[in-house]
Amino acid sequence: MLIKRPDDIFPSEITPEGLYLRRREFIKTGVGLVGLAAGTTLLPEAAHALPKPVPPFSTAKKSPLSTTGETLTPHQDVTNYNNYYEFGTGKADPSRRADTLQTRPWTVSIEGLVKQPKTLGIDDIIKLVPLEERIYRMRCVEGWSMVIPWVGLPLASLLKQVEPLGSAKYVEFYTAVQADNMPGINRRYLDWPYIEGLRLDEAMHPLTIMAVGLYGEALPNQNGAPMRLVVPWKYGFKGGKSIVKIRFTDKEPRTSWMKAGPSEYGFYSNVNPEVDHPRWSQAKERRIGEILKRPTLMFNGYADQVASLYTGMDLRKNF
């Protein structure tokens, strides 16, 4: 598989000025987190019983797989314009209501066609491998897009914790249902729990990550805390939020959106300017912060890295 390495670029060129000027805030937030964690571990009685402090998200190493040459979407917009239907269908509903989401304790079970199913605590997942900053474009099926500096780990490194059987062909992702904390759950727009899925090779692809943070901080609830899937060449809804279960299967998963609208949402849902949503065009998108629309790129601009996954497939049929 061909993985195109981005051109070398000076950090000053990729960091927007506003963010650069606020770098001390980020460092402070990070230090605050360490301080908090350290504070708890320094309690004399509990010192040995408690797990090691969670590494600060702000020190995540910059990944060479990050998208370069794009202006980051402001933090304010990334965290206030969200689709998280469990909290309502309005774009501002999640940021207004998701503070009720309980993100600790949190476990993720990895099961299905594996040799040894496992249940991992979220804080152990965060410490599994060094966290990376991944700057990715995010294209929503509705026709808008953002550029988000995620913090996370390759999904592959999480999946390798269990040994998938040879019969495993797909990976299914289940997101949290907290009926008492999620005002949207009573409305049956979608079949809860929200289910998403990937083919095994898509899931193992180096661009696919589990995000646990963004902008150098822990993932805000409205963005899918404590851990959400990010598959940058697919429409945003493929990135299930607040994931609690990962299941290896031999059958193509039937996702929540496929159940809601089989003619409108397919399993693959790769960003493709040539394959329209039945009701609207996908040729253009409005980047948040811009006035006019810009052309949508094939595989959201990640064609060099992922097009080979779909060689020989009719992308119109496999939409």
Next chain:
Amino acid sequence: MSPLFKRWQPNQRSIALIKLTLFTICLWPLARLLLPFYASVTGDLVLGFSGDELGANPIEFIIRDLGTWALNFLLITLCVTPLRKLTGLNWLLRLRRMLGLYAFFYALLHFNIYLGLDQSYDWAEIAKDILKRPFITVGMLTFALMIPLAVTSNAAMIKALGGKAWQKLHMLIYPLTICAVLHYWWLVKLDTTQPAIYAALLAVLLGARLLGRWQENRTALRSAA
């Protein structure tokens, strides 16, 4: 019907005042979009607006909001006749033209922002959109049907057409409002609660008219017999 209301017959001056007040109120939905825009340019609060009101995707917000208000004004216009019949306040009829024209005004803004900011006046793309997307097709149809109504809304045109023909033409508001609700219904991704509410309101307004007509026919038949 309601003698209490019937007693009050505004004179020319009061009607003018009522119209001026209504005219100003009907500009509020537009002001709600322009003031935040102005505030975000100047960096100051303008009448309490900071500029954040339009959210992260202001263009989409503006397009949707203008469309919603065009539809609101269509429904408000359709309320005038039932309200007049219920209350006996016949002078309400004199506000109907302004309300209808406001529906057209907001639809015109909605339409132009779609052409300019959504499609960048790319006419080939717009033509494709109209042909391929049912919700755009029906939206265009709605707007096209509004044009003859707006054009013939002045007194001279009523006179030129004659009252009967004019009334017949303006019955177009019924099918075009149905088209407007369909336009809304078909663009919604999943949660159709809002368009369903509009559909229900429209059903009540159109249903009331059908019922009224049926009753009129029955009384006419009875008195004939």
